[in-house]
Amino acid sequence: MKKIFLMLLAGGLLVSCASKKDLEAAIAKQKETKELLDTATVKLNACYADEQAARARIESMREQIETLKNSNNALLSNQGDLVTLSTTGSRNLERSLESIREKDMQIKSLNDAITKKDSVTLALVTSLKSSLGNLQDEDISVNVEKGVVFISISDKLLFSSGSDKVNESAKLVLGKVAKVVNDKPEIDIMVEGHTDNQPISSAKFADNWALSTARATAVTRVLQEDFQVSPKRMTAAGRSYYMPVASNDTAEGRSKNRRTRIVVLPKLDQFFDMVEKGMEQAKVNAKKETENKK
Known part of the structure; x- marks a missing residue:
């Protein structure tokens, strides 16, 4: 009887060890899958936001191209056979074709610029999540909304x-x-202070406006003085309780609303400079292509 008892006890221990290993493996796999999903979600959100702006610009350019094509068709109809086109008509046709090529190349240049911007945004989010990944989700989060990166830190932290x-x-x-x-000089940041809607009145803070602004300024000062972030790249802003992310009717909702948000501001002048240079290069390329076809 004793031997049977020992054999059953040993078997139970083996099953327990195996179950623990399987559980640890499953948890590791779940964590890896969640990280992949977070990265894919960030990229998808950024693409959705910028796709709408790109579609509007592309549609406008397509309408211009269609107008030019209609003008060319009318010109061809009026002139008859291409052999009999006048010198003036031929020049007009060449200019129209060059304009069409330029518009096509400009659309490509704009799409390339947007793709590059999306890549920069994704790289930034990846860097932030990698750096902050060991913190609890309820204390800090990194999100992308309409192509803009937001870092939200709870006030309890x-x-x-x-x-x-x-x-x-x-x-x-x-x-x-x-x-x-500091590793990405191409971005600026805005530090926003947010409160719940509970009134505050003290010798130091007259209301929530004063508290939220003071907290944003305090975070900005720490970034500057303790970690050498250039003050020229930062803006401090108080939002009071006017931009809640949850209902202020519950303690849990008020806790979520009390936060500091760091908004990553890409330097748009650099983005538009890239677009402008792409447009100019498209014009040069279109002209060269027209000359080569003569």
Whole structure:
């Protein structure tokens, strides 16, 4: 009887060990799958937002191209056989064809610029998630909305209740954000302070406007003084309780609304310079192509 009992006990231990290993493997696989899903979701959100703007621009250019094509068809109908076209008509046709080629190349240039912008956004999100990945989701999150990257940090991580002094433990988080910002000189940031709708009145803060602005300024000052983020690249803004992300009717909703949000601002002048240079190059290429066909 004792031997049977020992054999059953050993078998149970083996099953327990095997189950624990399977569970650990499943958890690791789930984490890996979630990271892949987060990256794909970020990329998809950015693509959706920029696709709408690109479609509008492309549609406008297509309408212009269609107008030019109609003009060419009318010209051909009026002139009859191509052999009998006058010198003036031929020149007009060449100019029209060159314009069509230019528009086509401009559309391609615009699409290339948007694709590059999406790639930069995705790389930024990947860097942020990699740097901040060991934190709890309820304390900090990285999201993309309409092609703009947002880093949201809960106030319970950054501040004590009713205070604008940044907790020492929160500086670890801000240091990781600062490293990504310092590594990417092509971006600026806006630090936004947000509160819930509960009234506040103290000797230091007259209302939620004052509290949210002071907290945004405090975070900006830590980024500058402790982590050497250039002040020229930062803006501090107080939002009070006018941009909630949840209902203020519950304690849980108010907790979500009390947050500091860092908005990553791509330098749009660089993006538009890239588009403008692409347009100019498209014009040069179209002209060369027309000359080569003569």
